[in-house]
Amino acid sequence: MHIRGDHAELVVGGRLDVRSAANARTVLHSALDSGRGDLVLDLTELDSWDATGLGVIMGAHRRAGRTGRRLVLRGVPDRMQRLLVATRLHRILAIEGENLADGGRPRV
Numbered sequence: 001m002h003i004r005g006d007h008a009e010l011v012v013g014g015r016l017d018v019r020s021a022a023n024a025r026t027v028l029h030s031a032l033d034s035g036r037g038d039l040v041l042d043l044t045e046l047d048s049w050d051a052t053g054l055g056v057i058m059g060a061h062r063r064a065g066r067t068g069r070r071l072v073l074r075g076v077p078d079r080m081q082r083l084l085v086a087t088r089l090h091r092i093l094a095i096e097g098e099n100l101a102d103g104g105r106p107r108v
Contacts, residue, residue, distance in 0.1 A: 003027045005042075007035025013045030016053030024053070028060040032067050039064060040096070044075030054083070061093055072096050 001020035002013045010031055016024055031039055041057070049057075057073075064071040074096040076084065084090040 002045075005031070007031045007039070008037065009040040009042060011042040011045055013047070015047050016049040016056065018050060018052040021052045021056050024056050025059065028056065029063060032060065032063050032069055032071075036069065038070045038072045038094075040072045040074050042074045043077065043080065046077060046080070049080060054087075054089075057093070058089070070094055 001015055001017075001024060003024060004011050010027070012024070014020070028039075028041075039060075041060070057071075061071045072094045076095060081090070081095075084093065084095070
């Protein structure tokens with residue numbers, strides 16, 4: 001897994017799973033704590049995530065709320081969109097311009 005970017009936008013690539021969760025959590029929390037406004041998490045380069053990786057995303061979402069920010073997902077791959085819909089997390093997370101089960105309306 002790799003993450004690059006700053007406190008306003010991060011690009012996540014590779015696999016977000018149990019092996020990379022601790023590093024990802026540290027980077028996300030640092031970005032959330034050091035910036036203002038929305039933190040865009042670009043997932044276009046993400047190959048896969050497991051339950052632990054999804055937990056990291058949800059934890060970052062909660063931390064963003066506590067810091068007065070919002071976590072916005074961009075470029076969510078199709079198979080991961082389906083998981084977000086199946087778990088109804090697409091109703092909780094801010095997802096930029098994706099065609100999810102809500103009729104294609106952008107979430108942001």
